[in-house]
Amino acid sequence: MNKNEEILSRFSKESGYKVPEGYFEDFAKKMAASLPEREIKTEKATKWLRIRPYVYMAAMFAGVWCMMYLFNDMKGRTGSEYGYNEQLAEAMEDNQVARDVVDMSNIDDYDILQQMYEDNVDPSVFGDSSIN
Numbered sequence: 001m002n003k004n005e006e007i008l009s010r011f012s013k014e015s016g017y018k019v020p021e022g023y024f025e026d027f028a029k030k031m032a033a034s035l036p037e038r039e040i041k042t043e044k045a046t047k048w049l050r051i052r053p054y055v056y057m058a059a060m061f062a063g064v065w066c067m068m069y070l071f072n073d074m075k076g077r078t079g080s081e082y083g084y085n086e087q088l089a090e091a092m093e094d095n096q097v098a099r100d101v102v103d104m105s106n107i108d109d110y111d112i113l114q115q116m117y118e119d120n121v122d123p124s125v126f127g128d129s130s131i132n
Contacts, residue, residue, distance in 0.1 A: 091097045 092101070
């Protein structure tokens, strides 16, 4: 006898759980007899119950329309519509003003170079040899 057969011979293949004879034959009848009688109430459909699905559907379409309107409105707004502001451009050329306006505390050089790379900016135009 090999090892697997020896192990199988020690343990029974039966689960140990047994159902009494004929238990499921009368199960439905016994269950129906043990449940209490219930009255089934039928209510007449009111006007609100009849139109409620249509009101909900109209509200859903109104919500979708509002979202589409908002998204379309936001898509139309870009930074280019504000145009070029000469005073702002001159002010941002001054490093002190730029530092006051832009919070640089959470920006490191790698993030700046990564953004420049993504924007296809040539770092040599800035004239700083440390960036190249």
